[in-house]
Amino acid sequence: MNRAAFTLSAILVALLLSYGLHEALNVAPTEATMGNVQRIFYYHVPSYAAAFTMFAVNLLASIFYLARRRTASAAAADAVAVSAAELGVLFCSVGLMTGMLWAKPVWGIWWTWDARLTSTFVLWLIYVSYLMLRRLSEGGQAPTLAAALAIFGFVDVPIVYMSIRWWRTQHPQPVIFGEQNSGLDRSMLPALLINLAAFICYGALLFWVRYKLERARQELRDTQAVHSLELARAEAR
Incomplete structure (x- = not known):
């Protein structure tokens, strides 16, 4: 994506976000029971949708990395995985907040340990652990271990969605793909x-920026490694 295409994409995304804000605050009707506070819903649900999308991208990239980790394409898959994980944690944090x-204002409490909230918090912790593993164990087996953790962590995504079907919680039934009267x-x-x-x-726009930064970081790391190796060989002569 060249600079002009990126600029155009950023403008279109900004317009879409602005239009969504207008729809949520000025067009959508006020919910009869909760009042205007229900309008948070129009950001709460999309935040999780974006988070789950990023976690799915992370899963696919992690599987690809494990399958091709001895090939040239492994570095690109690893960059996709870590970029998606960071954005997944970001959007999941927005969803929790x-x-x-x-x-x-609706329940009278900030937090309760019901099945939906607990499983979501566990999901957040798993991917924060993924990022910590990447940061604390740079290089070596860290990408492989992180990829395995990502595959394990994604198992919690369907649990988060199905939790309000499987257990009694304070959350309402799903408004998307829910029961007949819960839509x-x-x-x-x-x-x-x-x-x-x-x-x-x-x-997607943030992902592209983060991916390009990660690829640049990988290239810089590889260049420094080659330079260090050449310097060591020169000193050994």
């Missing part, structure tokens, strides 16, 4: 869909 802001009112659907698209596009 918006959930707490929503919970306080979102049609008048609220446009704001949700627009913000879902906006967050996914925003995540």
Whole structure:
């Protein structure tokens, strides 16, 4: 992606995010029970959608890395994996924070250890651990161990989604692919869909920037390693 294409993409994403904000605050109707605080929903759900998308990308890249870790394409797959994991943690953090802001006026508490919240917090911890492993064990077996952890961690994603079906929680039934009477009112659907698209596009744009930075870091690391090796050989002569 050249600079002009990136600039155009950034402008389009900014416009889409702005339009989503307008839909959420000014167009979508006020929910009868919760009032205006329910409008957090239009950012809460898209945040998790973007997070789960990034975790899925991380999973696929990790599987590819393990399958091809002795080939030239392994470095690119590793860059995809770590970039997606960082953004997944970012969007998951936004989801947790918006959930707490929503919970306080509706439930009267910031946090409760119900199945949905607990499984989501565990998911966040797994991917934070993934990033810590990458930072504390640079090089060597760290990418391989991190890839294995990513595959294990993604198992929690369907658990997060299905938790409100499997256990009694304070969360309502899913508004997407939920029960017959648990769906979102049609008048609220446009704001949700627009913000879902906006967050996914925003995540894709951030991912591209982070991926390019990671590839540049890898190239710099490899160049420094070659330079150090050549210097050591020169000193040994």
